[in-house]
Amino acid sequence: MNLVGLPPSAKWTPERYASLSRSIALVIAGGVLLGLFAAAVNLYYIAAAIGAAILMIVVSYNFEAAVVIYALVAFLPWGRTPDLATGGSGEGKGLFISEMLLGLIAVIWLGKYIFRSLPKNRIRSGFHVPLALYLIYCILNLVNSFMFWDVHIDRVYQYPQVNFAELLLRLLSGLAFVICATTISSKKWLRLTTWFLMIPAVYNTLNALTGLHIPLQSPWFSLLTFLPVSYAMALVLDQSKSIGIRLACGFYLLLTGFVVFYMSIGWISGWSGMLVCLATVTWIKNRKLFVIAVLTAAVVFSVFYPFFHQRVYVKASTGGDFDRISLLEGGLLYATHFPLGVGIGNYRSYNLYYGEKWGTTAYTSAHGTYSQLLAEMGIPGFILFVSMLICGYRWMLVNYKRLREGPAKIFLLAAMGQLAGIAASAAIGDYIIPTYHNGGLGTFSTTVYSWLIWGLAVAYVRIEGQEKLGSVDIHN
Numbered sequence: 001m002n003l004v005g006l007p008p009s010a011k012w013t014p015e016r017y018a019s020l021s022r023s024i025a026l027v028i029a030g031g032v033l034l035g036l037f038a039a040a041v042n043l044y045y046i047a048a049a050i051g052a053a054i055l056m057i058v059v060s061y062n063f064e065a066a067v068v069i070y071a072l073v074a075f076l077p078w079g080r081t082p083d084l085a086t087g088g089s090g091e092g093k094g095l096f097i098s099e100m101l102l103g104l105i106a107v108i109w110l111g112k113y114i115f116r117s118l119p120k121n122r123i124r125s126g127f128h129v130p131l132a133l134y135l136i137y138c139i140l141n142l143v144n145s146f147m148f149w150d151v152h153i154d155r156v157y158q159y160p161q162v163n164f165a166e167l168l169l170r171l172l173s174g175l176a177f178v179i180c181a182t183t184i185s186s187k188k189w190l191r192l193t194t195w196f197l198m199i200p201a202v203y204n205t206l207n208a209l210t211g212l213h214i215p216l217q218s219p220w221f222s223l224l225t226f227l228p229v230s231y232a233m234a235l236v237l238d239q240s241k242s243i244g245i246r247l248a249c250g251f252y253l254l255l256t257g258f259v260v261f262y263m264s265i266g267w268i269s270g271w272s273g274m275l276v277c278l279a280t281v282t283w284i285k286n287r288k289l290f291v292i293a294v295l296t297a298a299v300v301f302s303v304f305y306p307f308f309h310q311r312v313y314v315k316a317s318t319g320g321d322f323d324r325i326s327l328l329e330g331g332l333l334y335a336t337h338f339p340l341g342v343g344i345g346n347y348r349s350y351n352l353y354y355g356e357k358w359g360t361t362a363y364t365s366a367h368g369t370y371s372q373l374l375a376e377m378g379i380p381g382f383i384l385f386v387s388m389l390i391c392g393y394r395w396m397l398v399n400y401k402r403l404r405e406g407p408a409k410i411f412l413l414a415a416m417g418q419l420a421g422i423a424a425s426a427a428i429g430d431y432i433i434p435t436y437h438n439g440g441l442g443t444f445s446t447t448v449y450s451w452l453i454w455g456l457a458v459a460y461v462r463i464e465g466q467e468k469l470g471s472v473d474i475h476n
Helices: 014-040 044-060 063-073 099-113 127-147 162-181 187-210 220-234 245-262 268-287 287-303 305-318 323-337 347-357 368-403 406-429 440-468
Strands: none
Touching: 014 323, 044 063, 044 099, 063 099, 063 162, 063 187, 063 440, 099 162, 099 220, 099 440, 127 368, 162 440, 187 220, 187 245, 187 406, 187 440, 220 245, 220 268, 220 440, 245 268, 268 287, 268 406, 287 305, 323 347, 323 368, 347 368, 368 440, 406 440
8 A cells, every 4th residue: 555645764664564564463472471461470570570571681781780770779678489498497488679670780790700791801809719618618507417417406407408508698799799899890889889889878867867767677777887987087187178079978877877877776786886887997097096096986985975875785685685705605605516507597496406405595596697507507608707807808909008198098098998897797796698597598688798898899999000001991
């Protein structure tokens, strides 16, 4: 059919009819498939499919943008899948957005790695070797626990799905570090990722300050503040910065300090870790100020001792927090009786028997990263993990001293403060590697940020080093 007066491109030719028919058929088929998909699954999977489609579009534009998006939304605890495993916990536990989204990004990253489309100037840090050995030992440890199950514990209490979930949390943590360390290719994306890593902390602090009126709140939100607090402290101590910037950072420190040190003072892990963050940054930047700050803190503690005694000591003693001492003792006993560990994910099964036998509580998790490591992964796992923290911190400190003044040096100082703070808090909580039986699938949304921060520190050193070589295009 020819329409007079219309340009050739607008004429309804047989080919155009066929093309339009195919398009209509595809739309109808897509609608039918979407309807069947929506009828077969719950809302989470529909939202996840839409989110995955959006992420794929973003990745097609720029993979670094996907990392930035993840840094912004990983803290959201929303999005639990149908029950992944019960494992004797009495309730099912599903994966959350923090694991699902990171898993998708990791698959895309693996494809980029295989097809050699990542930046070529990858470097090795103090984290890499201990982390690789630790993950390898996790697998060997798990195999060993299946082969040499303790005769005092009935095999019915071994839950492979829990073992898998614990291994998954460790692998995803390592992948978060590697992805952040290897994919960022320019200073622009470094800045964006830095700010987007800090936004969740600022949002959660303001939400807590206003009484949690918005239900989207991170578990253990105080841990997220360790990086921005360390960063703000570094800027306050930097005399080359303008008065306006230093005053703004000082105001942020006062605001966050009020929320963590006063409103949430009953949660020791938060304010004790933040104190270590501030102390670390001050010690590295200004030793004299550090001594003055310690003396001032001692005076404040003496003056307000009744307040601290009531709000911290009394609350901790009545809330069972001192049981963590017994749990640490139990971890040491596990390490001496089972030098290779009882196997990741098996603490609950073993402790229902040995906790009662040794009188070290029958908790389902050790409520501490180091206690959990000693019990489940034994002496080798404990040494490898602590070596990663020490070697990573030392590597950042060495590079901090070598770097010229600028954003990279400031971030490394903040990252060292964050690492020291989270390592200190981890003595009384599983805040670096979450534990399945202590809500680990949900709290991973908070713990994953440490790994992103350390990976970003590696990216800063990598890109700063490339600039010193005078290279224009780091992909070649």
